[in-house]
Amino acid sequence: MSTQIQEGEQTEDEQAEEQGESVPANQQRRMQEKRERADSEERQREEAESSLDDEDTRTLKVFRYDPEVEGKKDPRFDEFVVPYRKGMTVLDALMWARDHYDSSLTFRHSCRQAICGSDALFVNGRQRLGCKTQLSDLQNPVRIEPLPHQEVVKDLVVDMQHFYDQMDAVEPYFNDDDVPDGLEEQRQTRENREKIKMSTRCIWCGACMSSCNIAAGQNEYLGPAAINKAYRFAMDEREGEAMKQERLEILEQENGVWRCQTQFSCTEVCPKDIPLTDHIQELKREAVKNNLKFW
Amino acid sequence: MSQSYDRGLVEDFGRWRDFSAGMWAWVFHKFTGWVLIGYLFTHIAVLSTAIPAAGGDPSIYTGTLQGLEELLVVRFLEVGLLAVAVFHILNGIRLLFVDLGVGLTAQDKSFYASLVLTGAIVIASVPTFLAGAI
Numbered sequence: 208m209s210t211q212i213q214e215g216e217q218t219e220d221e222q223a224e225e226q227g228e229s230v231p232a233n234q235q236r237r238m239q240e241k242r243e244r245a246d247s248e249e250r251q252r253e254e255a256e257s258s259l260d261d262e263d264t265r266t267l268k269v270f271r272y273d274p275e276v277e278g279k280k281d282p283r284f285d286e287f288v289v290p291y292r293k294g295m296t297v298l299d300a301l302m303w304a305r306d307h308y309d310s311s312l313t314f315r316h317s318c319r320q321a322i323c324g325s326d327a328l329f330v331n332g333r334q335r336l337g338c339k340t341q342l343s344d345l346q347n348p349v350r351i352e353p354l355p356h357q358e359v360v361k362d363l364v365v366d367m368q369h370f371y372d373q374m375d376a377v378e379p380y381f382n383d384d385d386v387p388d389g390l391e392e393q394r395q396t397r398e399n400r401e402k403i404k405m406s407t408r409c410i411w412c413g414a415c416m417s418s419c420n421i422a423a424g425q426n427e428y429l430g431p432a433a434i435n436k437a438y439r440f441a442m443d444e445r446e447g448e449a450m451k452q453e454r455l456e457i458l459e460q461e462n463g464v465w466r467c468q469t470q471f472s473c474t475e476v477c478p479k480d481i482p483l484t485d486h487i488q489e490l491k492r493e494a495v496k497n498n499l500k501f502w
Numbered sequence: 503m504s505q506s507y508d509r510g511l512v513e514d515f516g517r518w519r520d521f522s523a524g525m526w527a528w529v530f531h532k533f534t535g536w537v538l539i540g541y542l543f544t545h546i547a548v549l550s551t552a553i554p555a556a557g558g559d560p561s562i563y564t565g566t567l568q569g570l571e572e573l574l575v576v577r578f579l580e581v582g583l584l585a586v587a588v589f590h591i592l593n594g595i596r597l598l599f600v601d602l603g604v605g606l607t608a609q610d611k612s613f614y615a616s617l618v619l620t621g622a623i624v625i626a627s628v629p630t631f632l633a634g635a636i
Contacts, residue, residue: 332520346542420525469600471524485525485606492603 235463252308263291266348267300269312273361282359284350285309291342293327297349298337300361314363321478324410328363334414336478353415358366370413371428382450393445402453406439406486408479415473415483421466428466430494431473433457438486441493450469452497459494467491523610527593534590541583580631585624592616 267287273279287304292499298316306310316323319338326337329352331345342349415431422430424482440446441454456463464487473483535551570576596612599605605612
């Protein structure tokens, strides 16, 4: 269970023992210290685990992988037993495991209140936000993996570059200098604000993109998050006509909205409850209306 | 970034237990679609060979079809074809509503409804299709 690499040290120790007196004294001392340190770590670990005996605990099975360390290059699952307390989230449990068992356990997190979008993880076979998922809602043991369909950099950290590229591809920013006559500001009606309300809630966590079958692999499909971002601006009444046309042209491309096969996976996993499929479908209709003008 | 590990298809069909309603609807719709295309080509092949073979004599065509209908397996295949077609039609209607943006929050319920309706229609059709065969 320990992620400390033992094998290398052990063989070194054995060699030292075999050679006996031929090893210089200070090296022997270093070896001895090393052994003691390893022993005390192991003891600490056992203490931490045995102190949990009469407590309510949960078991985490965490995906581990580190390409830079010999002996950790093979992906595997580590088990961590953590004490359970009411209101504990998956992220809390991971942090406990990192602080008490293995400081090399790597995962992204920041705000811990479902706003920063750093800790989207694949928990018990589904994309969830670690800080928003209660352990009490999950079956024990809890299986924690990095997001699928993205390359793993280390442990639970995935390479998000493709996701960010797709987000940037729809030019996700407000771009209109025109201000209505006699005003110094862009104004928006309450109804319009209400319409785009849900789409503004995206936290760029990447859960939707990871759950989407179409966006899997090397596919160039924009993905639910990017299309939702485009929706947020295209449907905003403050956006100028020229910019909206430009945006719709990006969305109408081969890898735009038409790749969506309405599997509803993204809507299902979105931690902010954004009706992604709803928005993609509306943009499809918008694209048709934009190109077919019989009236 | 030095190196990264590609886990391959993590969410492939080995994860079918985790599929949600929308995903199942998509899988079944694809499957039934291919079955129907397969059936249509077989249908054309059988008819286009049976009719010219008759050469103006309708009894050969009638004989071919009656011979097929006598086989129990063909009767069961007909029930299967009905099930596949009915599901494809009902889910197609569901997808029309999805495309129109109507009732997207009830998309899972409408999928279950189309499954239940398919089951009911297929069971109701069994006496008709299997009459005389068993």
